[in-house]
Amino acid sequence: MDYADDAQRTSNTLFTLWQKHRLKTAVDSSTDTSVKIDAPHYCECCGEEIPQARLLAVPTARYCCDCQKSLEKKSRNSSQFVAKYVYH
Ligand SMILES: [Zn+2]
Numbered sequence: 756m757d758y759a760d761d762a763q764r765t766s767n768t769l770f771t772l773w774q775k776h777r778l779k780t781a782v783d784s785s786t787d788t789s790v791k792i793d794a795p796h797y798c799e800c801c802g803e804e805i806p807q808a809r810l811l812a813v814p815t816a817r818y819c820c821d822c823q824k825s826l827e828k829k830s831r832n833s834s835q836f837v838a839k840y841v842y843h
Contacts, residue, residue: 796810796816798817798818798819798822799817799818800818800819800822800826801819801821801822803819804819805818805819806819806820
């Protein structure tokens with residue numbers, strides 16, 4: 756009985772199981788993301804639907820491109836505005 760060889764086989768089996776788990780987890784999380792993006796997202800500022808392309812780039816986007824731009828422009832001028840509209 757070669758114990759070293761047996762240990763090698765055991766670790767190979769564990770590695771294969773771990774890989775299968777990783778693959779399954781990757782598939783599950785990508786499914787979750789597509790579900791989230793499929794649901795319509797509306798801009799919290801103007802109420803327009805946020806474009807899919809923007810959600811793919813920024814899944815947590817709360818504003819449409821136009822509102823995000825104007826918020827960023829305003830936030831440069833007023834830190835109070837950032838505190839009120841961006842962080843709360
Ligand atoms: Zn908007």
